[in-house]
Amino acid sequence: MLKVDLNSDIGESFGDYKLGIDEEVLRHISSANIACGYHAGDPLIMDKTVEMAVKKNVAIGAHPGFPDLMGFGRREMKITADEAKCYVKYQLGALWAFARSKGVNLQHVKVHGAFYNMAAKDVELSQAIAEAIYEVDKDLILVGLANSEMIKAGKKANLKVANEVFADRAYNKDGTLVSRKKEGAMIHDEDEAISRVVRMVKQGKVTTITGEDIEIQADTICVHGDNPRAVEFVEKIKKVLQSEGIEVVPMGSFIK
DSSP states (O other): OEEEEEEEEEOOOBTTBOOSOHHHHTTTOSEEEEEOSSSSOOHHHHHHHHHHHHHTTOEEEEEOOOSOTTTTTOSOOOOOHHHHHHHHHHHHHHHHHHHHHTTOOOOEEOOOHHHHHHHTTOHHHHHHHHHHHHHHOTTSEEEEETTSHHHHHHHHTTOEEEEEEETTBOBOTTSOBOOTTSTTOBOOOHHHHHHHHHHHHHHSEEEOTTSOEEEOOOSEEEOOOSSHHHHHHHHHHHHHHHHTTEEEOOGGGTOO
């Protein structure tokens, strides 16, 4: 049976500011990327989110971002490789402590926002991220954009890697995501998005925004659940995958 992971970015509230409906999302995903306090999240939110994930039997991963609360980690920053490594280690260590206090281990690491998008194309940045993870725990899975520099860096560092695809995003010919600033970057038709996901998992192909088919590997699917309709969409994706004979399980159960 084909297997795939469903992941979502959660724990992104901060202080009195609430973002997302994490408890609902956790009912439908198999892996959670939990914010570590730089782009979002705080110690209380991290503790609560880890506890919720444990109760729902959802695997836990660190979601490190740039130190940019005001910009939600979506603004590009010019940083050195050493800074990148330390940012990842610092945030990874923070979430690790909360996970261990609840009696669980971390499964994976997926960097956030601009950090993720920049590393998908930047060899030096992606290598710094992979090395940081390896130096902390070589058994952690590095999640990166499918076929990107991040995946190459993870393999080079002898890490397990998970190729990530997106249900509601359009792709360029080179396998990168179409910028949100461009028309057509987001796929709003739920049925179209779901059929694309099924094809990526079963056939390893996706149609780009310009109409070409490209090869793509789908180990984990990123889904967003920051509003009630989005959560319904996540639930629908899971049901369709299962009806297609695709088992939804944490990535750590099949990525070796």
